[in-house]
Amino acid sequence: MIYTVECSFADPASEAAWNDFYSLEKLPALISVGGFHTSQRFRALRAGCPTYLAVHSIDGLAVLQGDEYRQKGGGNFARWQQHITDWHRNLYGGLDRAPAIGEGDCLVLSAVGPEPLIEMGLMPEEIRAVALEKFPENRWLAKLGHATSLHVDPLPKGVHLYAPMTAQLTSGRGLAPQTPEQKQNA
Numbered sequence: 001m002i003y004t005v006e007c008s009f010a011d012p013a014s015e016a017a018w019n020d021f022y023s024l025e026k027l028p029a030l031i032s033v034g035g036f037h038t039s040q041r042f043r044a045l046r047a048g049c050p051t052y053l054a055v056h057s058i059d060g061l062a063v064l065q066g067d068e069y070r071q072k073g074g075g076n077f078a079r080w081q082q083h084i085t086d087w088h089r090n091l092y093g094g095l096d097r098a099p100a101i102g103e104g105d106c107l108v109l110s111a112v113g114p115e116p117l118i119e120m121g122l123m124p125e126e127i128r129a130v131a132l133e134k135f136p137e138n139r140w141l142a143k144l145g146h147a148t149s150l151h152v153d154p155l156p157k158g159v160h161l162y163a164p165m166t167a168q169l170t171s172g173r174g175l176a177p178q179t180p181e182q183k184q185n186a
Contacts, residue, residue, distance in 0.1 A: 002092040002127050003058045006050035011083040018080050022054075023166050029072045030056065031169045035063030038098055039169045042107055042162035049160040050086045055107070057097040061131045064091070092127035092139065099125075100168035104146035111136035112158035120144070 009015050023041055031039045038057040044050065063069060077084060101107045110117055110124065117124040117140055124140035144161070155161060 001058055001060055002095050002098055003056040003064065004090050004092065005054040006052065007087040008051040008085045009083050010085050014083065018083070019165070021080070026073055027054070027166060027169055030074065031171055033063065033068050033072050035059040037171050040098065040101060040167070041165045043165050045106065045161045045163055046155065050088065053162050055098045061091055089132045090129050090134065091131040093130045094127040095125050099143045101143055101164045103164065106144040107162040108142050108144050108159065109162070110140040110159045112156060114140045116156045116159045117142045
């Protein structure tokens with residue numbers, strides 16, 4: 001399943017520290033939780049959606065309800081909570097593993113159907129909300145290669161473009177193979 005966490009951050013003075021915390025501490029802690037298989041963090045390239053997106057491949061809702069998840073930082077943003085805005089969490093079925101998005105590539109998410117992604121020459125994967133907020137109910141995602149990403153202006157309303165802030169982390173449990181680029185960057 002795909003677990004997404006989206007938010008914006010309202011304090012420019014501490015935003016760099018927030019990003020360091022999330023990318024360097026929180027993601028590695030989460031990927032060490034049993035049932036987490038991949039984790040990757042993104043930044044929106046355009047307005048109209050939360051600034052930050054984390055995409056995790058997990059076994060299911062029970063992982064997020066477990067003690068190990070809570071102990072390793074799941075949902076614990078006490079130091080940053082006052083600055084977190086537009087926060088959303090969803091659990092989606094329909095895809096076992098999130099695609100790894102490499103440097104120079106982008107993740108495209110659509111809440112308005114697969115057609116805009118197909119028109120961009122992409123092969124979208126559908127995911128359906130099964131738990132947490134359950135909104136948007138359906139999303140389509142695709143990997144956009146660097147050469148293509150230069151020619152996607154304007155995007156339709158409900159379609160958002162994200163650049164990776166981190167490489168995709170994997171659990172090391174052999175369930176999510178690393179790409180050659182990830183192995184090189186390890």
